[in-house]
Amino acid sequence: MLAGIQTKPIVRRTLGKLALALFAAATAFAAPVQAQAEDITVWSWRQEDKAAYAKLIAAFRKHHPDINVKFEAFEAANYNTVLSTALAGGTGPDVVQVRAYGTLGVGKPDYLVPLDKTTVPEFANFPDSAIAAETMRADGKLYAVPLASQTMLIIYNKELFEKAGVTPPNTWDELVSVSKTLKDKGINPFGNGTATAWQNETIVGALLSSQIGVQFEQDVMAGKADFTDARFVGALTKLNEIKDYFAPNFSGVDYAASQQLFAAGRAAMFAGGSFEIANFLRQNPKLKLGLFPSPVAKAGDPKLVALYYDGGYAINAASKKRDAALKFLRFVGTPEFGTAFSNELQNISPIKGVAFENPLLKEVATLNQSAMSYIMLVNFRYQEPTGSVLLQSGVQKMLAGKATPAEIGAEITKGIATYYAPFKK
């Protein structure tokens, strides 16, 4: 602006100082005004949920008009790093979306405020397994209000089933014969491939839970059984019987390709998580989907799905607005929030008394009544080598014909034994 104007050095210097002063003043004014006691911040890794949260927060503000909630979302892959860094520096939001199990994704208990049924009476609305999911392994204390559950089951294409004249199977033998009929009629029975490692764990949860059984899980946790147990190895053996009905060349078919096969109506079944339902319908709204749980070994056995909880809300120990944050957490525990959350985000809230609009989600919630844990994620994902790492690569190897089920069972047991006392012999 001053270019071209003849100024003596002294003038120039004065102007410089003036500009500096102005700049300093401007920055001072631009600095955030000390936040009101009623403003709370919520951090999440669900960027895609931002619009839905505007509605959920509006519902919260009907009860607490004096509290403003600011929802900030980060990229999921970096969330844990961003959050841990903030928490370690004594900053971060008032309300933190945390993961489930182990360290809840925050590392140490000191960063969060412990909760119980007196501070959050709404915990009564949750099943015990949901509450256990938000308990930190290090101190056994509860830190978060659970948010959602995910269920491993089999999703099928109703039209393709009708076309082939088959109905959802109850027993494993029926599943094999349904798959054979589909294949004979030129329909890919399963869209699943195994090239993406974590899909192998999903396949086990979705297809084998009824054969592995709740009792096996309890025995493992009580130290009475390990993964060489006949129930586990026997179930894995079954997987070898069905693999020929997976996507053609399944060992080279990755997660995205197998999703596409099913969503495009080129495969009749998909062994996967309940989180796929919304995905499939977004990709192909015309799909007519049905669900069924893992088939049983013999008729009359209990049919099970594999279940885990996914995320919760906790209070940052460094927050100066704990009361307001607590009010938000208590709201998150109500059936009102659960219903709005499930219907807005097509996710399954574990809260008792949620009214699902989507009949498929309602069906999943019903299937969840008879469930075992998604065993590795829930129980063995807190130290390396995690049960998930071992199971995923083991099953991938087994399905490629490079290892037997018994070898996989032994490998998993050996890996987990490095930190799980009951397996040490």
Next chain:
Amino acid sequence: MQTDYRNREKRRRAAWIAFLILPPLAMMLTFVVWPLLSALSAAFYRWDGMAQGEFVGLKNFADVLFGDHFAALTWRAFRHNLFVFFALFVVQNSVGFLLAWFIYREPFGFRFHRVAIFMPVILSTVLVGFLWKLFLDPNFGLINQLLDMVGLGGWRQPWLGQETTALPALVLANAWHWVGFPALVYLAGMQRIPREILEAAKLDGCNGWQMLTRVVWPLVTPSTTITLTLLFIGAFNWFELPYIMAGLDGSPYGSTDVLGLYFYRTAFGNQTAGIQDFGHGNALAVLMFLFIAAVATVITQYLRKREIAL
């Protein structure tokens, strides 16, 4: 007066040099030295994910090199890196050299070929990774369809899905992406060879092969020093392409696992299977850095000497 003037000149010169050196030095300190030192210090602690625990001395290093579970994976990844280095040396550097020789002789359309060979180098690795993943798809992929078309349908493979072919497939994709770089460096090296030498060799009765192996190859050794050193660093830092094409776990069942992937999923966690362990991750990173720095130094020193000897 004279000394005054000189001193002033000296000071100005010093200030000027400082002005030139300080900003890059500050950048280096902030973005290279500081992270290196903090990674080094982090490797001496136990970590719960990203939360620092107590001092454990050299335990993390011992674990990743000799410990129960970590060591097996470390050495498997290391073997894969070695394979990648040698395989790339053959299919990327050597082919690059031959391509350079081909273009150097200016065959018909060499200008087009020169651009075509270099073109993939400017593509992003993410793009190349996805592209090759599509090409290698067992059911719809271009490679299997081409095999069908030429009557070799029996050779169809789930390339990225089996142990024997996954890592070689990644190496080929990488070579396709980068072969233009050594080709360009060798071409520049060849163009620096004085024409008289080649003409003299021709007059002495050298045939094409002799010319290539006895005259050209020794004269482009400075280019070899560059390409080999960069290839070594690239092969042991390999991350993006296997990450995109084979996933963080080095699918299938670890057959494409390399140190870069192993370090990343150890330090930052694998959302779908693992946990974060900053201590062991940093120990791996530090060891990788030391190994690469040491070997790269040896390679350059040795090859430089060879350059002079020739």
